[in-house]
Amino acid sequence: MPELPEVEVTRREILPVLVGRRIARVHTTRPSYFFLTPPRTLIKRLAGRTARELVRHGKYLQVLLDNGNTLVLHLGMTGQLFAAGTKSPRLLSANQRGTLDPDALAAFKPDKHTHLRLEFADGGPDLMFRDTRKFGKVLLLARGKKDARLEKLGVDALNATGEELFEAARSRRIPIKSLLLNQEVIAGIGNIYADEGLFLAQVRPTRAASRVSLEQCRAIVDACRRVMLRSIETGGSSISDYVRPSGQDGGYQDERKVYAREGGPCPVCGARIKRVVLGARSAHYCSRCQK
DNA sequence: CGTTACACCTGAGGGC
DNA sequence: TGCCCTCAGGTGTAAC
Numbered sequence: 610m611p612e613l614p615e616v617e618v619t620r621r622e623i624l625p626v627l628v629g630r631r632i633a634r635v636h637t638t639r640p641s642y643f644f645l646t647p648p649r650t651l652i653k654r655l656a657g658r659t660a661r662e663l664v665r666h667g668k669y670l671q672v673l674l675d676n677g678n679t680l681v682l683h684l685g686m687t688g689q690l691f692a693a694g695t696k697s698p699r700l701l702s703a704n705q706r707g708t709l710d711p712d713a714l715a716a717f718k719p720d721k722h723t724h725l726r727l728e729f730a731d732g733g734p735d736l737m738f739r740d741t742r743k744f745g746k747v748l749l750l751a752r753g754k755k756d757a758r759l760e761k762l763g764v765d766a767l768n769a770t771g772e773e774l775f776e777a778a779r780s781r782r783i784p785i786k787s788l789l790l791n792q793e794v795i796a797g798i799g800n801i802y803a804d805e806g807l808f809l810a811q812v813r814p815t816r817a818a819s820r821v822s823l824e825q826c827r828a829i830v831d832a833c834r835r836v837m838l839r840s841i842e843t844g845g846s847s848i849s850d851y852v853r854p855s856g857q858d859g860g861y862q863d864e865r866k867v868y869a870r871e872g873g874p875c876p877v878c879g880a881r882i883k884r885v886v887l888g889a890r891s892a893h894y895c896s897r898c899q900k
Numbered sequence: 901c902g903t904t905a906c907a908c909c910t911g912a913g914g915g916c
Numbered sequence: 917t918g919c920c921c922t923c924a925g926g927t928g929t930a931a932c
Contacts, residue, residue, distance in 0.1 A: 612925050642908070668926080686926055687910080722910085742909045744926055758927090783903070792927080799925050849912085849924060868925090888904075891923090 667796025677752030685744030771827025
Protein backbone atom coordinates (compact mmCIF):
# COMPACT_ATOMS: atom_id res chain seq x y z
CA MET A 610 0.00 0.00 0.00
CA PRO A 611 2.49 2.64 0.93
CA GLU A 612 4.63 4.19 -1.77
CA LEU A 613 7.29 6.84 -1.37
CA PRO A 614 4.96 9.63 -0.17
CA GLU A 615 3.22 7.47 2.43
CA VAL A 616 6.57 6.14 3.66
CA GLU A 617 7.97 9.69 3.87
CA VAL A 618 4.93 10.97 5.78
CA THR A 619 5.31 7.98 8.08
CA ARG A 620 9.00 8.79 8.58
CA ARG A 621 8.31 12.41 9.48
CA GLU A 622 5.47 11.63 11.86
CA ILE A 623 7.16 8.69 13.57
CA LEU A 624 10.48 10.49 14.02
CA PRO A 625 9.52 12.21 17.29
CA VAL A 626 8.25 9.00 18.90
CA LEU A 627 11.35 7.02 17.98
CA VAL A 628 14.53 9.04 17.63
CA GLY A 629 16.36 9.74 20.88
CA ARG A 630 14.35 7.28 22.98
CA ARG A 631 15.98 4.24 24.58
CA ILE A 632 14.27 0.94 23.83
CA ALA A 633 13.53 -0.98 27.02
CA ARG A 634 11.68 -4.03 25.72
CA VAL A 635 10.55 -5.55 22.44
CA HIS A 636 7.35 -7.50 21.79
CA THR A 637 6.60 -9.52 18.66
CA THR A 638 4.19 -12.03 17.18
CA ARG A 639 5.26 -15.56 16.17
CA PRO A 640 8.02 -16.07 13.62
CA SER A 641 6.91 -15.62 10.01
CA TYR A 642 8.50 -14.43 6.80
CA PHE A 643 7.58 -10.93 7.99
CA PHE A 644 10.64 -11.27 10.22
CA LEU A 645 13.79 -11.47 8.12
CA THR A 646 15.50 -11.34 11.51
CA PRO A 647 13.89 -13.82 13.93
CA PRO A 648 11.78 -12.32 16.73
CA ARG A 649 14.01 -13.67 19.49
CA THR A 650 17.03 -11.99 17.94
CA LEU A 651 15.17 -8.69 17.72
CA ILE A 652 14.08 -8.99 21.33
CA LYS A 653 17.63 -9.65 22.45
CA ARG A 654 19.48 -7.13 20.32
CA LEU A 655 17.16 -4.13 20.29
CA ALA A 656 16.83 -3.89 24.05
CA GLY A 657 18.88 -1.01 25.42
CA ARG A 658 19.42 0.62 22.04
CA THR A 659 18.60 4.21 21.15
CA ALA A 660 17.58 5.32 17.66
CA ARG A 661 19.81 8.10 16.36
CA GLU A 662 18.26 8.68 12.93
CA LEU A 663 15.35 7.57 10.79
CA VAL A 664 16.08 7.68 7.07
CA ARG A 665 14.20 6.65 3.95
CA HIS A 666 15.38 5.28 0.62
CA GLY A 667 12.59 4.50 -1.82
CA LYS A 668 9.99 2.62 0.22
CA TYR A 669 12.46 1.45 2.87
CA LEU A 670 12.92 3.00 6.29
CA GLN A 671 16.17 2.55 8.18
CA VAL A 672 16.48 3.15 11.90
CA LEU A 673 20.13 3.95 12.65
CA LEU A 674 20.92 2.74 16.17
CA ASP A 675 23.47 3.99 18.68
CA ASN A 676 25.62 0.84 18.38
CA GLY A 677 25.99 1.11 14.61
CA ASN A 678 23.33 -1.46 13.82
CA THR A 679 20.43 -0.63 11.52
CA LEU A 680 16.83 -1.71 11.85
CA VAL A 681 15.39 -1.93 8.34
CA LEU A 682 11.61 -1.64 7.90
CA HIS A 683 9.44 -2.09 4.83
CA LEU A 684 5.69 -1.49 5.05
CA GLY A 685 4.72 -3.86 2.24
CA MET A 686 1.08 -3.44 1.22
CA THR A 687 -0.63 -2.91 4.57
CA GLY A 688 2.13 -1.95 7.00
CA GLN A 689 1.47 0.92 9.43
CA LEU A 690 3.56 2.55 12.13
CA PHE A 691 1.80 4.17 15.07
CA ALA A 692 2.40 5.38 18.57
CA ALA A 693 0.27 3.60 21.15
CA GLY A 694 -2.78 5.61 22.08
CA THR A 695 -3.09 7.28 18.68
CA LYS A 696 -6.63 8.48 18.08
CA SER A 697 -7.98 7.02 14.87
CA PRO A 698 -11.56 5.92 14.26
CA ARG A 699 -10.55 4.54 10.88
CA LEU A 700 -7.71 2.51 12.32
CA LEU A 701 -9.88 1.11 15.05
CA SER A 702 -12.64 0.07 12.69
CA ALA A 703 -9.98 -1.99 10.92
CA ASN A 704 -8.46 -3.03 14.22
CA GLN A 705 -11.48 -4.72 15.69
CA ARG A 706 -15.18 -4.55 15.17
CA GLY A 707 -16.11 -4.19 18.80
CA THR A 708 -18.94 -2.89 20.89
CA LEU A 709 -16.76 -0.99 23.32
CA ASP A 710 -17.29 2.65 23.99
CA PRO A 711 -16.02 4.97 21.25
CA ASP A 712 -13.42 6.68 23.39
CA ALA A 713 -11.80 3.39 24.31
CA LEU A 714 -11.86 2.40 20.67
CA ALA A 715 -10.33 5.66 19.61
CA ALA A 716 -6.98 4.88 21.26
CA PHE A 717 -4.88 2.43 19.30
CA LYS A 718 -3.87 -0.72 21.15
CA PRO A 719 -1.92 -3.71 19.81
CA ASP A 720 -3.92 -6.47 18.15
CA LYS A 721 -3.10 -9.75 16.38
CA HIS A 722 -1.69 -7.81 13.43
CA THR A 723 0.70 -5.76 15.56
CA HIS A 724 3.87 -7.73 14.83
CA LEU A 725 6.43 -5.47 16.43
CA ARG A 726 6.08 -3.25 19.47
CA LEU A 727 8.88 -1.23 21.03
CA GLU A 728 8.58 -0.26 24.66
CA PHE A 729 10.76 2.66 25.77
CA ALA A 730 12.69 3.35 28.95
CA ASP A 731 11.06 6.76 29.40
CA GLY A 732 7.68 5.11 29.96
CA GLY A 733 6.13 7.05 27.07
CA PRO A 734 4.01 5.59 24.27
CA ASP A 735 5.11 2.35 22.59
CA LEU A 736 5.85 2.26 18.88
CA MET A 737 3.73 -0.26 16.94
CA PHE A 738 4.32 -1.88 13.57
CA ARG A 739 1.03 -3.33 12.37
CA ASP A 740 0.63 -5.24 9.10
CA THR A 741 -2.43 -7.34 8.30
CA ARG A 742 -1.08 -9.04 5.19
CA LYS A 743 2.47 -9.43 6.49
CA PHE A 744 4.05 -8.38 3.21
CA GLY A 745 6.11 -5.95 5.26
CA LYS A 746 9.61 -6.73 6.47
CA VAL A 747 11.77 -6.27 9.55
CA LEU A 748 15.51 -6.79 9.35
CA LEU A 749 18.26 -6.01 11.84
CA LEU A 750 21.53 -5.30 10.06
CA ALA A 751 24.75 -5.51 12.04
CA ARG A 752 27.17 -2.60 11.72
CA GLY A 753 28.94 -2.66 8.39
CA LYS A 754 26.74 -5.44 6.99
CA LYS A 755 25.03 -4.99 3.65
CA ASP A 756 21.72 -6.33 2.47
CA ALA A 757 21.01 -7.20 -1.15
CA ARG A 758 17.53 -5.66 -0.96
CA LEU A 759 18.95 -2.26 -0.15
CA GLU A 760 22.05 -2.55 -2.31
CA LYS A 761 19.97 -3.25 -5.40
CA LEU A 762 17.80 -0.14 -5.03
CA GLY A 763 18.06 2.49 -7.71
CA VAL A 764 18.21 6.24 -7.12
CA ASP A 765 15.44 7.61 -4.90
CA ALA A 766 12.56 8.87 -7.01
CA LEU A 767 12.84 12.40 -5.55
CA ASN A 768 16.43 12.64 -6.85
CA ALA A 769 16.05 10.74 -10.11
CA THR A 770 16.71 12.22 -13.55
CA GLY A 771 15.16 11.57 -16.94
CA GLU A 772 18.56 10.42 -18.18
CA GLU A 773 18.63 7.62 -15.62
CA LEU A 774 15.21 6.40 -16.67
CA PHE A 775 16.11 6.68 -20.35
CA GLU A 776 19.30 4.69 -19.86
CA ALA A 777 17.34 1.81 -18.33
CA ALA A 778 14.51 2.14 -20.86
CA ARG A 779 16.45 1.90 -24.10
CA SER A 780 17.18 -1.82 -23.80
CA ARG A 781 13.77 -2.92 -22.47
CA ARG A 782 10.65 -3.96 -24.28
CA ILE A 783 8.40 -4.02 -21.21
CA PRO A 784 5.74 -1.32 -20.80
CA ILE A 785 7.17 1.95 -19.46
CA LYS A 786 4.94 1.66 -16.41
CA SER A 787 6.41 -1.73 -15.50
CA LEU A 788 9.87 -0.16 -15.67
CA LEU A 789 8.77 2.66 -13.34
CA LEU A 790 7.69 0.01 -10.82
CA ASN A 791 11.13 -1.64 -10.94
CA GLN A 792 12.81 -0.46 -7.74
CA GLU A 793 16.27 -1.27 -9.13
CA VAL A 794 15.90 1.54 -11.66
CA ILE A 795 14.16 4.24 -9.59
CA ALA A 796 13.18 3.57 -5.98
CA GLY A 797 9.89 4.65 -4.46
CA ILE A 798 7.37 4.75 -7.30
CA GLY A 799 4.41 2.38 -6.89
CA ASN A 800 1.13 1.74 -8.63
CA ILE A 801 -0.65 5.00 -7.77
CA TYR A 802 2.17 7.41 -8.57
CA ALA A 803 3.28 5.57 -11.71
CA ASP A 804 -0.23 6.05 -13.12
CA GLU A 805 -0.46 9.65 -11.94
CA GLY A 806 3.01 10.58 -13.20
CA LEU A 807 2.41 9.02 -16.63
CA PHE A 808 -0.89 10.90 -16.89
CA LEU A 809 0.77 14.26 -16.16
CA ALA A 810 3.58 13.43 -18.58
CA GLN A 811 0.98 12.38 -21.18
CA VAL A 812 2.65 9.04 -21.84
CA ARG A 813 0.58 5.89 -22.09
CA PRO A 814 1.55 3.25 -19.48
CA THR A 815 1.51 0.47 -22.08
CA ARG A 816 4.12 2.13 -24.29
CA ALA A 817 7.22 -0.01 -24.74
CA ALA A 818 10.05 1.43 -22.64
CA SER A 819 12.44 1.38 -25.59
CA ARG A 820 10.06 3.61 -27.54
CA VAL A 821 9.98 6.37 -24.93
CA SER A 822 12.17 9.36 -25.82
CA LEU A 823 14.66 11.10 -23.54
CA GLU A 824 12.36 14.13 -23.49
CA GLN A 825 9.48 11.94 -22.38
CA CYS A 826 11.64 10.25 -19.75
CA ARG A 827 12.47 13.68 -18.36
CA ALA A 828 8.77 14.59 -18.33
CA ILE A 829 7.86 11.33 -16.58
CA VAL A 830 10.49 11.59 -13.85
CA ASP A 831 9.64 15.26 -13.32
CA ALA A 832 5.90 14.52 -13.14
CA CYS A 833 6.41 11.66 -10.69
CA ARG A 834 8.49 13.91 -8.46
CA ARG A 835 5.94 16.73 -8.53
CA VAL A 836 3.05 14.39 -7.80
CA MET A 837 4.90 12.74 -4.94
CA LEU A 838 6.01 16.03 -3.37
CA ARG A 839 2.43 17.26 -3.49
CA SER A 840 1.23 13.98 -2.00
CA ILE A 841 3.70 14.31 0.87
CA GLU A 842 2.34 17.83 1.50
CA THR A 843 -1.18 16.46 1.78
CA GLY A 844 -0.23 13.48 3.95
CA GLY A 845 -0.22 10.75 1.28
CA SER A 846 -3.07 8.78 -0.31
CA SER A 847 -5.66 7.05 1.88
CA ILE A 848 -7.54 4.85 -0.56
CA SER A 849 -8.01 1.52 1.16
CA ASP A 850 -5.76 0.92 4.15
CA TYR A 851 -3.32 3.75 4.57
CA VAL A 852 -3.67 5.83 7.72
CA ARG A 853 -1.05 8.35 8.78
CA PRO A 854 0.81 7.67 12.02
CA SER A 855 -1.06 10.71 13.35
CA GLY A 856 -4.29 8.73 12.91
CA GLN A 857 -5.61 11.03 10.20
CA ASP A 858 -6.29 10.11 6.59
CA GLY A 859 -4.01 11.57 3.95
CA GLY A 860 -5.43 13.98 1.39
CA TYR A 861 -3.94 13.06 -1.96
CA GLN A 862 -6.65 10.53 -2.87
CA ASP A 863 -8.85 13.57 -3.55
CA GLU A 864 -6.32 15.06 -5.98
CA ARG A 865 -5.49 11.97 -8.01
CA LYS A 866 -6.48 12.16 -11.67
CA VAL A 867 -6.66 8.58 -12.94
CA TYR A 868 -5.70 5.93 -10.37
CA ALA A 869 -8.74 3.77 -9.51
CA ARG A 870 -10.99 6.07 -11.54
CA GLU A 871 -11.86 3.63 -14.32
CA GLY A 872 -14.91 4.80 -16.25
CA GLY A 873 -14.77 8.29 -14.78
CA PRO A 874 -14.09 11.40 -16.85
CA CYS A 875 -10.56 12.53 -17.62
CA PRO A 876 -10.17 15.83 -15.75
CA VAL A 877 -8.45 17.33 -18.79
CA CYS A 878 -10.49 16.17 -21.80
CA GLY A 879 -13.50 14.38 -20.34
CA ALA A 880 -12.85 11.04 -22.06
CA ARG A 881 -13.50 7.88 -20.03
CA ILE A 882 -10.53 6.68 -17.97
CA LYS A 883 -9.44 3.21 -19.04
CA ARG A 884 -7.99 0.33 -17.04
CA VAL A 885 -5.68 -2.34 -18.39
CA VAL A 886 -3.66 -5.04 -16.65
CA LEU A 887 0.12 -4.87 -16.95
CA GLY A 888 2.23 -7.45 -15.20
CA ALA A 889 -0.71 -8.41 -12.97
CA ARG A 890 -1.24 -4.81 -11.80
CA SER A 891 -3.98 -2.42 -12.86
CA ALA A 892 -2.94 0.58 -14.94
CA HIS A 893 -5.26 3.56 -15.39
CA TYR A 894 -4.96 6.16 -18.13
CA CYS A 895 -6.71 8.50 -20.54
CA SER A 896 -6.48 7.16 -24.07
CA ARG A 897 -6.99 10.61 -25.53
CA CYS A 898 -4.41 12.52 -23.45
CA GLN A 899 -1.76 9.80 -23.20
CA LYS A 900 -0.02 8.60 -26.37
C1' DC B 901 20.12 -10.99 -19.31
C1' DG B 902 14.98 -9.72 -19.80
C1' DT B 903 10.38 -11.15 -19.05
C1' DT B 904 6.49 -13.57 -17.13
C1' DA B 905 3.77 -16.11 -13.83
C1' DC B 906 3.07 -16.97 -9.41
C1' DA B 907 3.56 -17.12 -4.51
C1' DC B 908 3.46 -14.91 -0.09
C1' DC B 909 -1.12 -13.23 3.34
C1' DT B 910 -5.64 -11.11 5.12
C1' DG B 911 -9.88 -8.69 4.62
C1' DA B 912 -13.41 -6.04 2.11
C1' DG B 913 -16.93 -5.88 -1.12
C1' DG B 914 -20.00 -7.57 -4.80
C1' DG B 915 -23.03 -11.13 -6.88
C1' DC B 916 -26.08 -14.79 -5.99
C1' DT C 917 -26.57 -14.75 6.49
C1' DG C 918 -23.29 -17.31 3.87
C1' DC C 919 -20.45 -18.71 0.03
C1' DC C 920 -17.49 -17.78 -3.67
C1' DC C 921 -15.19 -14.77 -6.39
C1' DT C 922 -12.16 -10.69 -7.29
C1' DC C 923 -9.44 -7.09 -5.82
C1' DA C 924 -5.82 -4.44 -3.08
C1' DG C 925 -0.20 1.73 -2.47
C1' DG C 926 4.70 -4.76 -2.86
C1' DT C 927 8.35 -7.81 -3.85
C1' DG C 928 11.05 -12.20 -4.36
C1' DT C 929 11.59 -16.39 -6.94
C1' DA C 930 11.58 -19.91 -10.39
C1' DA C 931 11.15 -20.89 -15.04
C1' DC C 932 11.09 -19.78 -19.94
